[in-house]
Amino acid sequence: MKKNGIFARLGLLLTMVFLYAPILVLIVFSFNDSKSRTVWQGFSLKWYLKLFDDSRILNALVTTVEISVLAMIVSTILGTMAAIGFFNMRKRPRAILMAINNIPMTNADIITGVSLMLLFVFAAGAFNATLGSLFGVEIRLGFFTLLLAHITFDIPYVILSVLPKLNQCDPNIEEAAQDLGATPWLAFRKVVFPEIRPGVLNGAIMAFTMSIDDFVISYFTAGSGASTLAMEIYAMTRKRISPEINALSTLLFVVVLTLLAVVNIRSAREEKAAAKREALLRQKN
C-alpha cells in the first residue's frame, strides 16, 4: 500500500485532537483554583482534597471495586467452565447457547438493565409477599442484585476470550497428558489450563474493566441500596456540577494510564522474546 500523504497525516492528527482536547481541558481545570470550569484562576489541589473528603464518592468507589472484583472472580470461574463445556459440545447446541450468550453483548445496555430490573423487582416482590413476610425478611434491590447483574454481563466476555484459546489448543495435549499417566483433573491443571491461561486472564481483565466502567446496567439494577462510582458521577453531573468531577476524572485517567502502561510494557517484552525465538528458529532452518 502506498504511504500516507500530508492530507492523511493531518486527518489523523485532527482526529487525535478531537479525541483528546476535551479530556485535556477536563484535566487542566481539575487544578483550577476556582469553581469556574472556563476561566483559569491559578493552580490549586483543592478539588482533589475535597474529593477525598467526599464520603459518598469514597463509598461508591469501595462498592465499585468490591462489585468489580467479585463479579470478575465469579464470572471468570463460571465463564471458563462454560467455555470448556461449550467447546466440548456438538455444533448445534453450542451454536444455540452461543447465540444466547451473545444477547447481553449485542442488546442495548438499557434493555439488559431494564429486563434485569424487572426480574429483580419481580423476584423480590414474590419473595417478600411469601417467604419474606413469613420470616420477616425483606429483599430490596442493592449490592447483591448489582453483583448478579454484573456477573451476567461479564461472563460473555470471559467466554469470548477463552474460547479462541481452546480452539488454538492442540486437541491432543490433554490426551497426551492422560496418556502419560495424569488423571483428567491433573491433565487439566498441568497442561490444558496453562495453555488457555492467557485467555482466562484476558477474560478476567475484560470482566473487571467492564464492571468498573458500567453505568447503565448498574443504574437499573442497584435500586436505592447501592451506588457505584459511575452512578455517583451521573448524579453529580445532574445536580451539583463541580470541578470535583474533573479531579475524579483525572485520577481515574491516571490510574488507567498506569495500568495500561504496565500491561503494554509486559506484552511488549513478551513480543520481543517471541520475535527473538522466531529469529533463532529461522537461523536454524
Next chain:
Amino acid sequence: MKKKYLAIPYVGWMAIFVIVPLILVVGYALINRDGQVTLDNFRTMTQYLGAFTTSFRLAIIATVICLVIGYPVSLWLAREGAAVKRIAMIAIMLPMWMNFLLRTYAWMSLLENTGIINTLLKNIGLFDLINRVFGTQLSYFPMINTPGAVVLGMVYNYLPFMILPIYTVIDKIDPKVIEAAEDLGAPPVMVFRKVIFPLSLPGVLSGITMVFIPAVSTFAISKLLGGGMTLLLGDLIEMQFYGSAYNPYLGSAISLVMMVIVLICMAVMNHFGEGEGEAVYF
C-alpha cells in the same frame, strides 16, 4: 465426553438472568397495572412517536458521521508503519477507558453558553464582529442543550467503536492481494473499490452495529448534553422505570419495540453484508 456438563451452571445462569428477564419484558409489555392482558401499552406509545423518530434520526446521523470520519482514519492508520500504528491504536483506545459519563461531561464545559469555546470566540472578538456586521445581539453560540450537541456527544463517545473494527479488518488484508490487483493494472481508485472496500465491509458492518445500538438507546448523553430538550427513547424508557411517570408496563413495551426495530435493522444490514465474511466483535 462429560466435559460439556461444565457449562451447566452457566446455562442455568443464562436461563435465569438472560432468558427470563426478556420474557418478563414481553410479559410486562402485554399487561397493564391491573394485570390484564392488553395492547394498550402499544397504543399509548404512539404518543411518543416523536421520541422514536428523534432517536433513530440522531443515532443514524451520528453513525454516518462516525463512518465518514472513521473509515478514512482506519484506512490511513493501516498505511502507517508498525510503530505509529501501535501508538495510534493505543491513543484511540485510551479515551474508551474513561467512563463515557466523564467523556460526555468533558464536552459540557466546552459547549456551555459561558463555556470554553464560547469564551474563546468572544475573546477573539468574533461575536463583536458578527454583531457589528449583522446588527445582532449575539454574545454566545447556543451549543449545549441542542440536538447537535447530543449528536456530537454520540460521535465523540462511539467513534473508536467505528474505527477499531474497520481498522482491524483493513489491517488484516494481505498486501499481496492489493499488489496483485495493482499488478493486474487496477488504478488506485479501482483497487479501493474492487478490493479494499469489499474486504473491509465486515468491519464496517460491525462498526455500524457498535455505534448505532448504544447511540439509539442512550439516555445519559441526551440528559447531559441535550439538557432534557431532546427526548430520546432511552430517556423515555428510563422515565418509565425511575421517575414520576413510573410505568414499567409502558417502559417494557417501548423497550420491546426498540429491541425489535434494532434487531430488524441489524438483520437487514447483515443480509447485505452476507458472504463478506463474519463481522468482527470485540
Next chain:
Amino acid sequence: MSKELIRLTNVSMVFDGETTVLDNINLYFNDAEFLTLLGPSGCGKTTTLRIIGGFQKPTSGDVFFDGVRINDVPPYKRQINTVFQKYALFTHMNIYENVAFGLRISKTPEDEIRKRVDEALSMVNLSGYEKRSVNSLSGGQQQRVAIARAIINRPKVLLLDEPLGALDLKLRKGMQTELKKIQQQVGITFVYVTHDQEEALTMSDTIVVMNEGRIQQIGTPIDIYNEPKNAFVANFIGESNIVDGVMEQDYSVSFANRTFECVDKGFARKEAVDVVIRPEDLVISAPERGQIIGKVESVVFKGIFYEVMVAGETFTWKVQTTRAPAVGQLVGLSVEPDNIQVMHKS
C-alpha cells in the same frame, strides 16, 4: 515366537448410532513387534489406535492387554503411550519438562528423572536441547521430543499416529530408519498408523491393511505385496493392473480375451474374479511373441524406469520397464504364471 500382548475381539465402533467406523475388528499383536495399521483416511485405523490407547471406548467388543480386559481402564492407567499426530507437545514447558512429564506425574525422584530424561533425549539425538522451548524446534525435532516423552514411562506398547505425516519427504525417510532403530533398541511393541504404503512396507514386521472399518488383510510386508488378498489391497499397496477375469478351472484363468496359466486354485468353475498384475511383472516384447497385443499410448520417464501405457483390446495396461518403446508402436505383453494373482471379487 514371542507372546501375545494385545488382542481386539469383535471390536465395533459406531458414531452417533449411524456412522460405522469399525466393523467387527479382530486383531492381536505380539510383544516387541512393529505393527502397522495401513489404510486410506477414514478407514478406521486411527480409531483402532485410540481404542487401544483408551481414548475411545468401542461400541461393542473387547480389548485385552496381557490377557486382561481393559475396556474400562482409563488411558492414564494403561501401560501404553502414544505419539500424537501433531506431537501434542506442551508449549508452556521446555523440552526437559515435556519429556519429564510422565515421571513427574508418577512422582519419580528428581535424580532418577534427570537420568532417564538424559537417556531418552540421547536416544532421539536431542542431548543438549533440554532448556529449549518447544516452539524453537523444527518439526523433526519436535517429533523426536514427542517420542522421547512417550517412551520415558517405559510402556509395553507405543502407539504412533501418523507421526511422520507433517514432515517433508527427506526427513521422513531419515526418521523411518531412526524409528525402526529406536524400536529395536527399546524392544517394545510399536503400533504405527499410516496411510503411506511405502512407509508401512519399509518399517513393519506386520501390516494390517484396513478399509471402510474392516480389516482387509494381515501379513508381513512381503506377503501383502506379493499376495494381496483382494483388489483393494492390491491397488492400495503398490501399483497394479486389475482386470475382470473368469476362472476356467484350477490353474487356468481367462482375461483379455484369452486363457492364461496361473498358480491359483480352489475357485468355483467359471467364477468371476479380479486378476491383478503388477506393472513391473509385465514384459514388453515384439507383438508376435506377446500374450497380449497392444499399442503404446504413452511413455513417461520416472527416474529408474519408464511407465508405459499399453492399450490392449480390453484394457489399458500399465507397464514398468527400463527400455522405452516408441509411442504408437505395437507391442506384445507377457506375464509369468506366478505373477498373475487371482482373487475373489470383493
